[in-house]
Amino acid sequence: MTRRIRKAVFPVAGLGTRFLPATKAMPKEMLTVVDRPVIQYVFEEAREAGIEHFIFVTGRNKSVIEDHFDVQVELRDTLAKRGKFAELEALDGQMPEAGSVSYTRQQEPLGLGHAIWCAREMVGDEPFAVLLPDMIMQAPKGCLSQMMDVYAKTGGNIVSVEECAPEETSKYGIVGKGDDVPNGFEVTAMVEKPAPGTAPSNFYISGRYILQPEVMSILENQAAGAGGEIQLTDAMLTLHEKSPFFAMPFTGSTYDCGAKSGFLAANVAFALSRPDIAPGFQEALRDIISRRA
Structure with a gap:
């Protein structure tokens, strides 16, 4: 019997140096795509998938993330007094339930694997999800929800995958394709x-990952790998020797908001998906493109 995935880890301790000077005083996860921060999209994807406990691994200067997922009494009161009930309802709709969010700190930037390990006490002896906040997905059904469907049939560990051009494999972590399973394949x-x-x-x-809790004990003793950091992939390789891994090809679009081009593409894609914004935005885009043709 597969154990239900109730917890998700969000590693948000990165410095965001590729977006300086914008990220000098603002976490990269709080940069906005249209009208909400990047981290909000990732949080909502996890909540849609049934996650009940949201664990943020933070670093210095990340307290604004905690503030974002907290009630702002003065703001709520001001909106109510001004009769801005639609805005108030939107704010309330994005709030997590009381007691469902936890924070822990990664004191040193020792790698993704180390960031996940920092959440070990909150994860406990349960399988859990990991969502990288730089990557935001757009699909009628969220990426983690799609992975949950595969996990319900296979158990084990799941990674979301997409296809790249063969000449671009050196940019990514690549998996080998084995036997097919429902909506996925064995790694x-x-x-x-x-x-x-x-x-x-x-x-x-x-x-996106669904991992069994044994990965934490592996990470505890994991030696530094590429870049002198503790790599999650290295720990997953060891876990793979004991526990099966499956891959789920994601059906949708992914935007790497850790890169400027991906961040800008996400703004365009999500703006065009909004009925309240798309018509005027399309006209503005056509005008910009025509003037540069």
Whole structure:
């Protein structure tokens, strides 16, 4: 019997140096896509998938993330007094339930694997999800919800994957493709940034994981890997020896908001998906493009 996934870990301790100077005083996770921060999209994806406990691994200068997911009494009172009930309802709708959010701190930037390990006491002896906050997904059914469907049939560990061009495998963590399972396939290998021509497939891990709790004890003793950091992929390779891994090809669009081009593309895509914004925004885009043609 597979154990239900109730908890999700969000590693949000990164410095966001690629977005300086914007991220000098603001966490990169709080940069806005249209009218909400990047982290809000990822949180909502997890909540849609049935997550009940949201665990944020933070660092210095990240307290604004905690404030974002807290009640702002003065703001609520001001909106109510001004009769802005639609805005008030929107704010209330994005709030987590009381007691459902926890925070822990990664004191040093020792890698993604170390950030996940910092959440070990909150995760406990339960399988859990990991959502990388740089990656936001757009689909009628969220990426983690799609993964939950696969997990219900397979158990074990799940990673979301997408396909890249064969010549681009050196940019990603690549998995080997084994036997098919419902809406996915068994993972036969995991290779970090293989050179073109040496990769076991062109399916790359796209920032969503469901992991069994044994990965925490592996991370506790994991030696530093690429870049001198504790890599989650290295721990997953060890876990793979004891526990099956499956991959779920994500049906939807992914935007890497850790890169400027991906962040800008996300703003365009999500703006065009909004009926209240799309008509005027399309006209503005056409005007900009025509003037640069």
